[in-house]
Amino acid sequence: MPGDPDEIARRVAAVLEDAWQRLAAQQLAVLSQFADDPRTQHIAATLEEFKQAIRVFFQRVDQEAQQFVQRQLPHLYAAGAQFAAEALNVTFTWTTLHRDAI
Known part of the structure; x- marks a missing residue:
């Protein structure tokens, strides 16, 4: 659907910024967990959560890029x-x- 290029750019930037902020927040949570409780099992579980946050980030970026290209x-x-x-x-x-x- 056609639209104002500046508005579209702002929307894409907002979606990507939101995705980045979520990833950065998860990274901070991981680093905080390491500082507070360096137990191996806990670290492994926390790293898995961070890896999941990275996958979600890439899914959101890919989805937004695909929608931009298609629409x-x-x-x-x-x-x-x-x-x-x-x-x-x-x-x-x-x-x-x-x-x-x-």
Whole structure:
């Protein structure tokens, strides 16, 4: 769905910032656990929690990137091509070359 590029960029940045903050909070929790209780079994369990937080982070980033590519990139590509065509005083039409680029 087309949208304002600046608003889209702010939304993507907010999602990624939220994902990063969650990862950073989990990292802080892991480091705090090591400082408070360095028992091996506890450390291993805490590391597993951190690894899970990393997996969730990557899933959220991948999902957001995929949604951007699927929903916004074709619109932004077309808008850029239309702008270039107007600057050259020609008409933009989708071709196989454009579809392959997307």
